[in-house]
Amino acid sequence: MHFLGLSGIPRRIPDYPDAYPGWNALSRFGSYISVVGICRFFVVVTITSISGKNKRCAPSPWAVEQNPTTPEWMVQSPPAFDTFGELPAIKETKSDV
Template identity: 85%
Template structure:
């Protein structure tokens, strides 16, 4: 929303690097400014999420299975403890049983 409108402003002949622009470009400039405000809000939200995540506590472990529909996990990544040890799977384990969950 920010840079695409700037592209079309440049194609229509808006001069660059001047403090004042003709009124014919005011609508596209306001749309570009609105897009940059949305961009800044998204960046601020990202850093807030990072700050909350990093300050939520030290050495917290994951739940045994976030998809705790059943007690026995059927995929290899949930059969090991959290966090998994380095090189937990030396080779890809063979999956012997698959269940169909789609009705």
């Protein structure tokens, strides 16, 4: 659509001139791709909402062991409002990276 505008295609008319069929077809194809993506999004949202499974997050997807070491995985999912009364202490670790 940007290149159509740069080429001088008029706006808001029902019939476009024959000078712009290539860019117009490309723009139409892009809009079809957008519509397919939007439809797919709504299908995924619908399937997720009607699946009936109320799953919670894993205790700690980042830790191999069952002892989470970071504050965000030390609480239940979903966390309660104002879980931490004060900011947790952050320990800086040196890595080889």
